[in-house]
Amino acid sequence: xxxxxxxxxxxxLNEFVAKNYDKIMNTMSFGxxxxxxxxxxxxxxxxxxxxxxxxxxxxxxxxxxxxxxxxENGYINGLDISALMEKQFLQKFKKQANISFTKQRIDQPxxxxxxxxxxxxxxxxxGFPHEIRHNVINNALTHLxxxxxxxxxxxxxxxxxxxxxxxxxxxxxxxxxxxxxYIERDWKEILKEAGFNxxxxxFYLKNYVRLLKAVKAGx
Numbered sequence: 001x002x003x004x005x006x007x008x009x010x011x012x013l014n015e016f017v018a019k020n021y022d023k024i025m026n027t028m029s030f031g032x033x034x035x036x037x038x039x040x041x042x043x044x045x046x047x048x049x050x051x052x053x054x055x056x057x058x059x060x061x062x063x064x065x066x067x068x069x070x071x072e073n074g075y076i077n078g079l080d081i082s083a084l085m086e087k088q089f090l091q092k093f094k095k096q097a098n099i100s101f102t103k104q105r106i107d108q109p110x111x112x113x114x115x116x117x118x119x120x121x122x123x124x125x126x127g128f129p130h131e132i133r134h135n136v137i138n139n140a141l142t143h144l145x146x147x148x149x150x151x152x153x154x155x156x157x158x159x160x161x162x163x164x165x166x167x168x169x170x171x172x173x174x175x176x177x178x179x180x181x182y183i184e185r186d187w188k189e190i191l192k193e194a195g196f197n198x199x200x201x202x203f204y205l206k207n208y209v210r211l212l213k214a215v216k217a218g219x
Contacts, residue, residue, distance in 0.1 A: 005107075006129060006178075036204040037122070040153050040211045041065045043202050046118065049073040053116040053143050055106045055136065056080055056124035060089035060099075066120070067099060077112070079104045106139060107132050115145045122153040126175075126182035137194045146218035150196060155183050156203060156210035167208070187212060 041062065046052070048071030054063050057078030066076060076099045078089055086101055093099040104110055106121075107128055119140040125133050140150045160168055160183065171179075188199045196214035203210050 006127075006132070036209060037062060037153070038065055040202065040204065041069075043211060044118070044120070044149075044151055044213075046070060046074075050118055051075040051116040052077070052118045052120060053112075053140075054078040055119060055121040055140065057089060057101070058082075058085050060092040060101075062120070062122050063089070063099060064092060067093075067096065070098070072098065074098060076100070077102060077116070079106055081105045107135050109135060110139060112143060114143070116143055116148060117145060118149050118151065119144055120151045120153070124154075125152060126154050126179045129178060130181060130185070134194070137191065141195050141216060144216040146216060148216045150191070150214045150216065152187070152210075152212045152214070154210065154212075155179060156201075156208055157185065157187065158183055158208060163208075167206075188214075 044066075046066055046069035048069070050070050051074065052063075052066055052070065054066070054076060057063055057080050060078060063076050063078050067074075070076065078099070078101045080086060080089070080101070081103060083103070086103055089101045093101075102112070106124070121136065121140070125136050128136065137150075144150060160171065160180065163171065191199070191212075191214045195217050197217050198213075198215040200213040201210050202213075
């Protein structure tokens with residue numbers, strides 16, 4: 001098990017959660033997780049031949065959905081630091097040579113010496129301190145081709161005080177402290193300052209979850 005760097009983070013998982021991550025996400029979302037993830041990835045408009053970098057790829061569940069769209073000439077590289085996630089990911093794709101796994105922290109600067117059409121991150125970036133999130137964004141920028149697309153599937157921006165009491169209770173009990181900071185920030189402005197533009201967004205689960213599309217500036 002990797003040492004936890006951020007004591008208040010909910011995305012650095014213990015062994016039990018890592019082994020049972022997909023089942024836990026289904027239970028915590030009351031079964032809705034599977035449906036909106038599938039819808040979000042469909043709305044990413046992935047094309048045959050696209051290359052995709054999946055940051056914090058986990059068990060490969062999202063990569064399985066994306067793999068349906070890339071065809072034989074596309075490519076997915078999943079990144080995660082967990083050996084337990086690596087085992088589950090590789091088991092899913094043991095017969096697919098165009099899908100690979102790299103054991104790598106995404107919250108620290110790295111360079112894979114290649115660029116991708118799409119960088120995707122799902123329910124990971126909210127779990128880091130804000131200064132660390134900039135590392136994740138810069139890693140995405142570095143690994144995108146000019147005009148490439150960065151997709152962030154995570155919580156939307158909202159006022160937690162206006163949430164229905166039950167939803168607010170669940171959010172407060174389940175989420176780490178960094179998530180409360182995440183939902184208050186203007187993510188389009190943050191990404192614009194980093195070098196992205198041409199934003200689009202799609203909302204799910206009563207607008208509490210968003211797929212944010214940002215394009216890397218340049219041609």
